Amino acid sequence: MKRTLMRPGGLPESASTPVVTPIMPSVVYASETPDRLDDQYEGRTEGYTYAREGHPNADVLARRIDAMEAAPQPGLVLGSGMAAVTAVLLGLCKAGDHVVGGDQLYGRSLRMMRDDLPRLGIDTTLADPTDVTAVAAALQPNTRLVLIEVVSNPTLRIADIDGIAELCREKGVLLVVDNTFTTPRAVQPFALGADVVLHSVTKLLAGHSDVTLGWVAARDASLSKAIYDFAVTTGLTPSPFDCWLAERGLMSFDLRFDRAEATAARLADHLAAQPMVKRVLYPTRPDHPDRARAQGVLQGRGCNMVSFELDGGRDAANAFTKGADQIAFAPTLGDVGTTLSHPASSSHRALTPEGREKLGMTEGFFRVSVGLEDPDALIAAFDAGLAAVAATK
Template sequence: MMRNSRGSIVRPVPLPDSASRPVVTPLSPSVVYASDTPDALDDQYEGRVHGYTYSREGHPNADVVAARLDAMEGVSGGVVTGSGMGAVSAVLLGLLKSGDHVIGGNQLYGRSLRLMAEDLPRLGIATTLADPCDLDAMRAAIRPHTRILLVEVVSNPTLRVADIAGLAALCREHGILLAVDNTFTTPRGLRPFEHGADIVIHSITKLLAGHSDVMLGYAVARDPDLTEAMRVFSITTGLTPSPFDCWLAERGMLSFDLRFDRAQATAAALADHLAGLPGIKRVIYPMRADHPDHTRASQLLGGQGCNMVSFELDGGRAAANAFTRAADGLSFAPTLGDVGTTLSHPASSSHRALTPGKRAELGLSEGFFRVSVGLEDPDALKQVFSQATTAAAGV
């Protein structure tokens, strides 16, 4: 009840009764939730009833997004975090302790590499990077205290395809948890639990939400106890997702299948088009026969090449600058998964923290670009890339 006199009770004002229900999930921005009694609050915290208390510990919009992704990955109980790196942190920092050892793929996302190289060692967690396409290299990296092996199905940004089946067998042999970042492939391209993964990670920010207006992550384990450990760590360290971001993400996920299929088809056509343009040194797309992991990609992904294409221009930074200036209508931005096609230049964005020598080892020259293909007309997109490549060649 609300009264206008002095000393009025400001909250609560009950919602109007309705015999119908909203078609769209309501946005629930409340930070706190009221309970009737201390006993009722005990019932919630001790699991006898379900309810919300404080949004850092969970809120309705996060649960809706988690349930959608759980269904897509064929699991339950996933944790939604405030970013993709929040999800990676929930896995590594929520499950590891000082004295443990973790192996990472050597072509992880740039911030994942930084976490492995700088932050985990500072906390007493040893790390090693190895090629996820080379089982012998991964086997050689294993130590007595290795607890987790973290890989991306398709690496960022070189689009190498990890030997998931071999890595899963290796992890089972040594009692190691296999954590798979499924951001590039998404559950439509691969469901890692069906291929032996123990933990799955997503940056919802990217193709799942799909509109460059959301910052969210997701992590879930096959073992509910591991998921709960990640959830508790996320709550304690404040990796809380925004209700509004969750609400926007659910809206984006409703069209995910359609967007994925359209972008993937265009990506395949664009990759073939780029391969025929003068001034292009190489094109990387998993479904192309010249991809180094083409056979594995075809078997693992079932023909799903996904929406990412990488390529390398002749020439250095000057050619790269000319290309982006001439790529009319395309956003040059360090992101992926948007409805519009975006260009990313790893040497100046995601992998800028690496030395030039380290970037060279990964094949990331100044002419290397990663393309996140969107929903544009394929012929129009080809024309833009043709014009931009011509401009780069003229430098």
């Protein structure tokens, strides 16, 4: 009987190629000789060595998102959206630097700004990204970068990205944009002056609540290398299977985004007409506080997120979620199904009640990530929740 080694290596040859990207879970890759391995590490040839440093499924996904964002340099897929935020902030900053962040960033980004960066010797300041004068006032001589979201989470305010980008250019400060909410379907931040763009791929891009991934790309190759080196050193590696699932999700991204956006606009208008609703925030509505800027930045798009505030505080919030029991009450966004989030008890719970109130996040405030349901059925589900609120009065 012919005996073979445990790992003989090599794949069967084929004159054809697979239509679907194969899943490549291998952690390690064999090289022919030490000289060939040197060639890979020193950039004379392309190849993989160890999955923490890169693997095929991550690169396939990165290339797809790179094209969507028109990224000037190849992007990097990481293990989560917060891994992307971390790789940028800690890969590009050092002790003694200063960072300015939008005052309505995602809750964990805010926590990093408030607790983690100062602990590492990096000073931080939060400023209103809708007001370029506030951002300018927050800058210091040692400011390294400004981190904003185009549309804030969860109050859907529109950053003055044109003004902030011009300010950053004048001051020699990097502009980092989290484009998770808006996605490249609505905004391409590199075209607006961003130096670094990042995503939580977990959300709208993958779109099915079954992967946890992030993506980041930079305008300058030296920035890309600094982010990559930190991510590889600290092991912010994405799963090949998650990358494969996210690539599959991207195939339907445009269709999903457009359908959810159309339903979101209709839901926003419906909620605004209900007596139990104090206010509704949606970028294309005439009563949105930043509507003029939204028209320019988003080019008339509204995206899939709607926020609204109930009259009645926490009691009304509890009644609503019980009554709207067909809608998943879950702190996420971008799924094929609509999800309902209550920032005061989830994403922004670390803020004080006074801090949330100042930003407009009361106990009756909800954020909705609109999915792909039939619009009439979705509105009926919201009406059931509102009816439950009314029954408590």
